[in-house]
Amino acid sequence: MFSGSIPALVTPFAADGSFDEPAYRDFIEWQIAEGSSGLVACGTTGEAATLSYDEHFHVVRVCVDQAKGRVPVIAxxxxxxxxxxxxxxxxxxxxxxxxxxxxPPYYNRPGQEGIFRHFEALAETTPLPIILYNVPARTVTDIQPATLARIVTAFPDVFVGVKDASGVLARVSQHRAACGLDFCQLSGNDDLALAFNVMGGTGCISVTANVAPRLCAEFQAACQSGDFVKALAYQDTLYPLHEALFTDASPGPVKYAMTKVRSGFPETLRLPMTSAGETSRVAIDIALSHAGLI
Structure with missing residues (x-):
């Protein structure tokens, strides 16, 4: 259902901190034109944690309206x-x-049974297919492979994929064995996406694709065609940027990088997130130059 390069979209804010809808619509048009195969609205990179409920789903509605069915929107x-x-x-x-x-639930730190019961309850009422998002570094909750398999096998029509940001590559094979070859596995780490795809992944929900959508789309296309020599060349081109975008608290670096590749794109973040520091900006400039983006 989901594959290729899927940017976890940044949310542009005007200087007063309000949602910059025109910039967002323009950004989505560029992403689709550059080859992104889907869009994630209001994820971590989209500063969802600082959006009110009404803002959050207004941003999703705008994304859906602007995409116009050309690519799927994941909220x-x-x-x-x-x-x-x-x-x-x-x-x-x-x-x-x-x-x-x-x-999975963050801060509460439920055990594996609590994680299962959480998703079991959601499966009983959800009107949408769900992509599980395992990101222990942020949630301090890790969906273990056995638990993920239990969730997916219990509700195969609901849980259609996983965005795996655990950083544990062996899980791609573990999930394939437990959930079947058709279960959609998306990397949550740009720097590991090549190895992730070699092991059976189908794409990446990407931070870097905000800044380099065409390169990320072409990288994913090379992986999907089995041309991993070509994919490795893209990896070498993009790897410094993958690293540079996390040289300060995200999404500070990626918003700075956006100002370098999209004239007039606002760099504003909402507290407690702050702009990238000078060391990070230098690393990003070098990486963008290495990738031929500036």
């Missing part, structure tokens, strides 16, 4: 409260999203 909809997550799924559906991206 970030997770919560550490199961009831809120269920309401978010309904709101994402009402906003027109094609699927939802759902983290």
């Amino acid at each position: 970030g909809a997770g919560s550490n409260d199961t009831r809120v997550a269920s309401a978010n799924l309904r709101a994402a559906k009402d906003a027109g999203a094609d699927a939802a991206l759902m983290v």
Whole structure:
């Protein structure tokens, strides 16, 4: 259902901190023209944690409206409260999203049984297919392979894929064995996407694709065609940028990089997130030059 290069879109804010809808619409047009195969609205990179409920689903609606069915839209909809997550799924559906991206409960730190019960409850009422999002570095909750397999096998029509940002490459093979070859596995780490795809992944929900959508799309196309020699060349081109975009707290670096590749793109972030520091900016400039983007 989902494959290729899928940017986790940044959310542009005007100087006063309000949502910059014209910049977002223009950004989406560019992403589609450059070859992105899907869009994630209001994920981590989209600063979802600092959006109000109304803002969050307004951004999703704008994304859906601008995409106009040309590529699927995946809405970030997770919560550490199961009831809120269920309401978010309904709101994402009402906003027109094609699927939802759902983290396990964060901060609460449920055990594996709690994780399963959370997603079991969501499966019973969700109006959308769900892509599980495992990102232990942020949630401090890790969906273990056995738990993921339990979730997917119990509700195969609901849980259609995983965005795996665990950084544990062996999980690609573990998930293939437990969930079947048709289960959609998307890398959540740009720097590991090549190895992830070699092992059976189908694409990447990407930070770098915000800045380099065409290169990321061409990289993913090379992987999908089995041309891993070509894919490795793209990896070498993009790797410094993958690293540079995390030399300061994300999405500060990626918003700075956007100002370098899209004239007039706003760099504004909402507190507690802050702009990339000088060392990060230098690293990004070098990486953008290496990739031929500036």
